[in-house]
Amino acid sequence: DAKTTQPPSMDCAEGRAANLPCNHSTISGNEYVYWYRQIHSQGPQYIIHGLKNNETNEMASLIITEDRKSSTLILPHATLRDTAVYYCIVRVATDNFNKFYFGSGTKLNVKP
Amino acid sequence: GAGVSQSPRYKVAKRGQDVALRCDPISGHVSLFWYQQALGQGPEFLTYFQNEAQLDKSGLPSDRFFAERPEGSVSTLKIQRTQQEDSAVYLCASSLGWTQYFGPGTRLLVL
Numbered sequence: 001d002a003k004t005t006q007p008p009s010m011d012c013a014e015g016r017a018a019n020l021p022c023n024h025s026t027i028s029g030n031e032y033v034y035w036y037r038q039i040h041s042q043g044p045q046y047i048i049h050g051l052k053n054n055e056t057n058e059m060a061s062l063i064i065t066e067d068r069k070s071s072t073l074i075l076p077h078a079t080l081r082d083t084a085v086y087y088c089i090v091r092v093a094t095d096n097f098n099k100f101y102f103g104s105g106t107k108l109n110v111k112p
Numbered sequence: 113g114a115g116v117s118q119s120p121r122y123k124v125a126k127r128g129q130d131v132a133l134r135c136d137p138i139s140g141h142v143s144l145f146w147y148q149q150a151l152g153q154g155p156e157f158l159t160y161f162q163n164e165a166q167l168d169k170s171g172l173p174s175d176r177f178f179a180e181r182p183e184g185s186v187s188t189l190k191i192q193r194t195q196q197e198d199s200a201v202y203l204c205a206s207s208l209g210w211t212q213y214f215g216p217g218t219r220l221l222v223l
Contacts, residue, residue, distance in 0.1 A: 032210070043116070043203055043214030044155065087154055091210065097143060097167060098210055102154030 003090040009107040018075040022088030025069040032091040035073045037084040078110045116215035124221045125194045133189045133218045137206030144187050147203040194222045
């Protein structure tokens with residue numbers, strides 16, 4: 001079962017920042033938040049992950065609230081190629097490995 | 113370097129046929145995962161391998177689904193007596209640490 005809640009779709013103007021929210025109110029203290037995106041007919045692509053501190057890489061920034069119950073993925077300057085479904089995932093540690101629970105994601109439409 | 117590859121990319125099967133889907137993980141990746149993605153939904157976990165050992169198969173929907181990774185590298189997901197509800201994209205992912213890297217998937221259509 002997905003452990004995250006995301007809006008089903010969002011629009012963003014090309015060149016503007018895209019801010020994608022995610023709720024994960026039942027997250028446990030040692031569970032990481034991961035973000036992936038899936039462009040049509042491709043496999044999911046890793047974007048970024050974090051535990052409690054804000055994170056930034058060449059693709060995006062991840063802002064996690066202090067209580068860790070929600071986070072926001074920020075694409076600073078969205079382009080048409082950023083149109084995709086964005087998944088916010090909680091990585092759950094099991095006895096054997098770390099399991100990813102995907103939800104339905106947010107379809108981001110970047111418009112010219 | 114080379115990513116995760118999957119073959120075939122598309123497969124059409126008649127109901128009742130057996131199918132085999134192949135995954136070539138990134139070289140050296142110990143962990144391998146299979147997911148099923150229905151249309152309009154996020155991927156759902158099927159099974160996990162650590163090297164050749166299948167440590168979790170809790171997501172396999174029925175005993176018609178079988179996965180193997182005999183030499184700890186290439187993996188095959190086999191579906192016996194396919195049903196229409198098996199139509200989906202089957203994704204393979206591999207990892208060395210915690211981050212999973214996905215292949216392009218195999219789109220299976222059962223008629």
